[in-house]
Amino acid sequence: MHLVEVGRVESTHPWVGILAVMLAAFVSTLSSRLTNFGIADIGAALGASVDERAWIPTSFSVAQMLMGPIAVWLGLVYGPRRVLIVGAIVFGFAELFLPMSTSLNSFLVLHFIAGLGSGTFVPLAIGVVVRNLPKAMLPLGISVYAMNLELSLNIAATLEGWHIDHGGWQWIFWQNLPLVLGLIVCVYFGIPREPTKLEVKGKGDFWGMAFAGLGFSVIYAALDQGNRLDWLSSGLIVGLLVSGAILLLAFIVHGYRNPNAFIDFKFLTQRNIIQLVVLLTIGRLLVLSSNFIVPQFLTQVAGFRPQQVGEILLWVALPQFIIGPLVGVMLRYVDARVTLVIGMSLVIVACLAASQLTSQWSETEFVPSMLMQAVGQTMFLTSLIYFMVRHLNPIQVITFGAVVQIARLMGGELASALIQTYTRVSAQIHSNLLGIHVMSGDSMVSGRIAGFSQGALTRFGILDPANTPKAIALLSGQVGNQAATLAYSDSFLLAAATAALGLVVIMSLRSPPT
Structure with missing residues (x-):
């Protein structure tokens, strides 16, 4: 499937296309983050125990992981425009009815459906940037795409606190309805219509998609629940890890034996690609050092309420509107490897500064390191995706969307499992x-x-x-x-050490292909 030509089809309304990409990436990440922050209120409303409600965020993210390979194939056959609109409609209806659920089971089903709908957003949004925006706007489009990760992750606590205080937990889901409507309008007017590729329809690599989607989803569930169930002490976690490993092994064997596999394994063996995927995973861990460690410290040690924590995370979220576009402009004139080094160096300094925390720290002490980390992480993530895009030819754009989706979700979950387990054991x-x-x-x-x-x-x-x-x-x-x-000080040191490893990986990058 990856051998099908998918050339550029430039948008006649590129600014609307950029807004569509921003909304797609923003909604996908924000929804998952908001559910994590509001899980206590949601679980209480559904009468779910602590163990039962732990599966609520897992159901959403597993569905996104499962949908990734399928979304890539659907985008290839029907075009990103159609798939994004249908995905947005499915997501919107699920978000509308979620607060009306009267039981945990019905809630989990609807949340899973919402995950399937939003699972189309991220893998196809990056394809829109690469294929549909004018080349002069490519760095700006990528910067908008990348900055949404920082923005949505760090604004979620503020929004959740506001909803709980003023409207109730239901608005965690209903707030997405106007965003979805805006997304549909921007996709309709900003992304070109493409003809259905009849030569591909019905000839997809369905076994490969099934092996990859199920394998990564099962392992994701194991990682998401592993810390709570004490990892290998739980038969469920062991079963999920073993079955996921078998499915992924089948996916790899199938991919190498099938010349039309949905992921082009030759793409992964090209110059720099493996290092860039490793860096994307490292980037996800570094993002957690601001939006996991700081909120946990302020809640557990300093006694802050969720809304107070959200106000502090705005120091990372709001500057993205300035930092992201500036980095996009910079990439038009500066080698991306230079900005990668600068961004990673800023993150190292910020993590080392935050590691000096004491039990007396509050908002004021965290602000300098968080601002520095906001600049460094946005510079790093934007430069990383831009540098990855420079390795693509038109045939590999679809494969790239799948790789970004898998690395984004799986890398984030690996990082989350590592940070949570490390912090717990260290404490x-x-x-x-x-x-x-x-x-x-x-x-x-x-x-x-x-x-x-x-x-x-x-x-x-x-x-x-x-x-x-x-x-x-x-x-x-x-x-x-x-x-x-x-323990939280040690976690910042772990983040700094990981960033230092990332710096070594950056030094190994060679110039992209011509």
Whole structure:
């Protein structure tokens, strides 16, 4: 299937096309992120337990992963314009009816359908940038596409807090309806109509799509639930990983034996491509260092509410409207490898600065490192996708869309699983090490307990022995907070080390083909 010619068909309304790409990428990522932030309120409304509600975000992202290969084939046969409009309609109707669900099962079904609809957005949006925008606007289109990752991930907390405080959890889904309508209008007017490719219709690599879609979806589910179920201690996680590995092995064998496989494996072996896919995965991990570690620290240690956390993440989200286009303009005159190095270096410095956090940190202390990371990550992601596009010929555009979708979702989930597991284990280690020094009878420990008992826990300055257990609980809480602080500091160091590895990979990049 990848051998079919898919040449350029330039849009007559390129600015509308750019807006369509921005909305497609924005809606796809924002929907998943909003559900993660609002899962407690959604689960409570559905009467779902903590374990049951954990499958809500998984159902959406698994559907997106499953739809990726199919969307690529549908876009090749019917054209991105038709597929994006149908996908937007399916997504919109699912989002409309989701808040009306009366049970967890019906909610999961509708959420899965919404994931299928939005699963067409990202793989086809990048194809629109490459094939339908004038070449002079290519860097700008890519910068808009890339900046949406930072924008949607970091604005979600603010939107979720606003909806919960003013309208209810239902608006987590209903807010997407005007966005979907705008997307449909922009796609209709901004993306050219293409004839149906009858020579391809009915000749798709259906086995390859099934192996890839199911294999990556199953492994994604295992990664998403692994930290909660303690990985290999769970038979479910082991079963998902083994079955996913078998399906992906079948996909690889099938792809190499089938000259018309839906993913062109020769594309993956070309100069620089493997390094660029690795860098895309690294980029997803680095994004988590701002939109996962910081919110978790502020919620767990500093006691911030979700809306307060969202206000802080705006320091990363809002500058994207300036940073993204500026990077796009810069790429017209500067080698993308130079901006990759600059962006990655800024991320390293930002992560090292944030790793100095203490339990007393709040918004003010995080702002400088977050601003620096916002600039660095946007510069890195925009330059990375632009550099990848420069390796494509028209035949490989569809393959590229599939690779970006798989790397985006799977790379993000690998990074999330790594960061969450690393932070949890690190917190346990620090808690144990700190606990060794908190011994009953130790003079400093006794003094601290006495101080708690004689402080806020007493009335009229009279020591009450009944306050001793409360004082011990306060001391235990301080130890837990300090252990969590050290764990989040370690996570920033892990992000900095990963960025340093990325810098080494960037140095290995050669110039793209002519």
